[in-house]
Amino acid sequence: MEMWVFGYGSLLWKPGFDVAESVVGRLPGYARSFCMRSIHHRGTVDQPGLVLALDAVTGTACDGMALRVVPGQEEQTLEYLRERELISSAYVERNLDVQLTDGRVITALVYVIDADHDQYCGGLALEEQAQIIANAVGGMGPNTEYLFNTASHLTQIGLHDPALEWLHDRVKMLCA
Numbered sequence: 001m002e003m004w005v006f007g008y009g010s011l012l013w014k015p016g017f018d019v020a021e022s023v024v025g026r027l028p029g030y031a032r033s034f035c036m037r038s039i040h041h042r043g044t045v046d047q048p049g050l051v052l053a054l055d056a057v058t059g060t061a062c063d064g065m066a067l068r069v070v071p072g073q074e075e076q077t078l079e080y081l082r083e084r085e086l087i088s089s090a091y092v093e094r095n096l097d098v099q100l101t102d103g104r105v106i107t108a109l110v111y112v113i114d115a116d117h118d119q120y121c122g123g124l125a126l127e128e129q130a131q132i133i134a135n136a137v138g139g140m141g142p143n144t145e146y147l148f149n150t151a152s153h154l155t156q157i158g159l160h161d162p163a164l165e166w167l168h169d170r171v172k173m174l175c176a
Helices: 075-084 126-135 142-156 162-176
Strands: 004-007 017-039 048-069 091-100 105-113
Touching: 004 091, 017 105, 017 162, 048 075, 048 126, 048 142, 075 091, 075 105, 075 162, 126 142, 142 162
Parallel strands: 004 105
Antiparallel strands: 004 048, 017 048, 017 091, 048 105, 091 105
16 A cells, blocks of 8 residues: 655655655645744754644645655654654644645645644744744754745745745845
């Protein structure tokens, strides 16, 4: 059986596993936003950063990239992703249907936010998000790098995310 992973943030530019196929896809019922405080990768406990997560929002959809894992590497990929994505249990692992641009509907492994977790911070104003991202640094580097790489890769694959684009421009200004 094929294993697919849905990328909407750092998995777009740093999957960390071998990809056999990548196709733009849409995940209904979820919105991409900086709604998770990062206390490991892009911030610290004392100065949390922000990372993207998928928040369940009726009537929305998130456009991202469906990544098919190289056959035979499913088990090691799942182990890697769990170590990377479930570091603080703020994400929940789900298998959800994704509509690919080529017409296929696949089931993909998706990491969504647990809205009851302490790191959840949905609803922050964009300016507040920009201020946090401009100043946070964690074990994997500056929070700005995460934002800039994600925005760049969304543009490269032809996806438009107005909030992310606004944050990109505002954080660039703050860091100038």
